[in-house]
Amino acid sequence: MNNYTQFFLRQPLSSLSVFITLLPIAIIWYRRAYSNKALRVLFYYLIVKLAIDMVMLHYAAYNLNNLLFYNINIPIRYILLSSMLYHYFDSKRYKQLLLFSAIFFVLFSIWDIVSANKDLTDTYNHTIIRYSATIESVLMIFWLLAFYYEAIQSLKIDNLLAFPFFWICGGLLLFYSSFVFIAPLMHYNARRIGPLDLGFLLYVPYLFEIISIVLIAVGIMYYSPRPYDRS
Amino acid sequence: MIDPEQIRWAILIAMLAMLMMAVFVITFVILYQKRQLAQEKNLREMEKEYQLKLLETALNSEESERKRIAQDLHDDIGTMLSLTKLSLNQLMKIINKDEPQTEYTANKVQSLLEETILHVRRITRELVPTTLKQFGLPTAIDEFVQKLDANHSISIHFNCIFENIPRQSQKVELTLYRIMQELVNNALKHSNGDEIVVDLHMEMGKIELQVTDNGKGFDAKAMKESKKAGLGLHSIDSRLSVVYGTVSYLTPGAKGCRVKVQVPVEPEKANKAEPLHPFRKSA
Incomplete structure (x- = not known):
């Protein structure tokens, strides 16, 4: 228990990024948003993310190497998030491309x-x-830009600000935009021999992970069982 | 060897640029969507307005055509019939009255002629309700109801406190009058009832017209959807859309039907009594 407390005090931002996942999970459960296919996939993703993050936190608290879980998390995250978008997209071409990209990416x-x-x-x-x-x-x-493109092309949604996926995709876009330039250096930073110290930049992904999770929670707050399109 | 500090700054700048792009994309999507939707809404409103104008023009054309036919009937046929009657009267004076057959035929011709003149007058009045323009909606409906009551076995009543109904534009009054005609005619033709009540009153700033019969009733929704029938009901809807009115079909009791038409009262303006000729062309 002492190890965990010390870790929380040493790494408050990364610890918060783990536990904040409970917020959207609770909202999805409370609002029964899992009845929507895409949000159900998001629900699974958040549960898997929470589980992996908890295991990683446990390993980190005991100073054990948890990078195997970090690596495993990447394809799982992509599969689940792309499945969520798959349910949202109308275009068959996007759906097919998404499917191919998921297979390619896992391999x-x-x-x-x-x-x-x-x-x-x-x-x-x-x-x-x-x-x-x-x-x-x-x-x-x-894919997130494609989502926005399709949203403004089809004009299906009257009020984007009250559309859950607008917030969810906004959160994810901010997270991945902040992560895309840090990701190539993570391999060189997290090594036991000859590390490249990223310094304060290492906290940026945690910060944007928290922001994206909060935006996802805001999006789910707007969930309503009625159809969002104007048909 | 590159300084790690330089790498950190380079990544930070790239990351900030990427984040700015993300924020820009999100803002752009919101603004673009809003603008597109506003444009689409404007377009729909313009289209609706255009449709209303078309409908109004069609209804005006119909009224103009009625006026023209009434004018032709009054000026040409009416005059000819009056002249014929005059000539017939002169002829009656010179024919041999000793022959009963001749006198009988002349009297028959005279009565047929008078009947024809009355029919032409009635048709002319029905085509252009001059009372409506001159004395207003309640008087015109009252006149219409009284004539029907005298000519049909069905009992027709009209309930209205005349002074409560303000004068409206010709468009509104004519719309309500034509709808009343359509509803009463429908009740006469299809209801199989023996009583029709027309009610005109004010209801929450609206003029409300009710036509109630004690006949077999009907399903207005099914009737409107039917391809064969319901043209009259569609025409009521079309006429009301021009004056922003509404119609509802109710079943007052175990049988019969009540049609409730509401039209917003127009803002009051100086309604100067005009000397009216039945066929005077409106300005």
Whole structure:
């Protein structure tokens, strides 16, 4: 227990980014937003994220290498978030591309994990993958921009500010925009030998993760079972 | 070897640029969407206004055509019939009255002629309700109801406190009058009842016209959706849309039907009594 307390005091921002996930989970549950397909996928994502983050927090509190979970989290996060967008998109072309990108990305991130860690059983020296986080950020920014493009093209939604996905995608866009330039350096920062110290920049992803989670929570607050489009 | 401090600053600047782009995208989407929706709304309103103008023009054309036909009937046929009657009267004086057959035929022709003159007058009055323009809606409805009551076996009543109903523009009064005609005619033709009540009164700043019968009633919604029938009901809707009125179809009791029409009262303006000729062209 002492280890956890010390970790919380040492890393308040990263600890907060773990526990704040409970907020949107509680709101989805309270507002029964899981009845919407896309929000149900988001609900699963938040639960998986919370579980992985808790395990990572436990490892970090005991000074154990938790980067394996960080690496595993990347393809899982992409699959779940792209599935959420898959349910939102109307365009068949976007849906197909999203499906192909998910398959490609999972295969690529497996290759990335294996190539960055020759010995997968050596958890002590496990390192962060080189390219997957960057590619994930680029792909997600592309899909989020595609979401906004489709929203203004179709004019389906009368009031975007009262549309849950507007806030959810806004939060994710801010998170990935802040992460896309830091992601390539994470591999070199989180190494035991010859680290590149990113300094205060390491806290930026945590900060934007908290912001994005808050925006996701705001979006879910706007959830209503009635259809959002103007049909 | 690059200084890590330089790398940190470079990443920070790139990250800030990326965040600015994200914020710009989100703001742009909100503003663009708002503008597009406002444009779409304007377009829809313009289209609606245009449709209303079209409808109003069509209704005005219909009234003009009625006026023209009434004028032709009055000026041409009416004059000819009056002249014929005059000539017939002169002829009656010179025919041989000793022959009963000749006298009988002449009297028959005279009575047929008088009947024709009355029919032409009635049709002319129905085409252009001159009483409406001259004395207002309650008097015109009263006149219409009294004539129907005298000519039909069905009992028709009109309830109204005349002074409570303010004069309205010709458009509003004519709309309500035509709707009343349509509803009463529908009740006469289809209701199979024996009593029709027309009620005209003010209701919360609106003129309310009610036509109630004790007949078999009908399903207005089904009637409107039906392709074969319901033209009269559609015409009521069209006429009301021009004066921003509403119509509702109710069932007052176990049987019968009550149609309630409401039209907003127009702002009062100086309604100067005009000397009226039935076929005077409006300005």
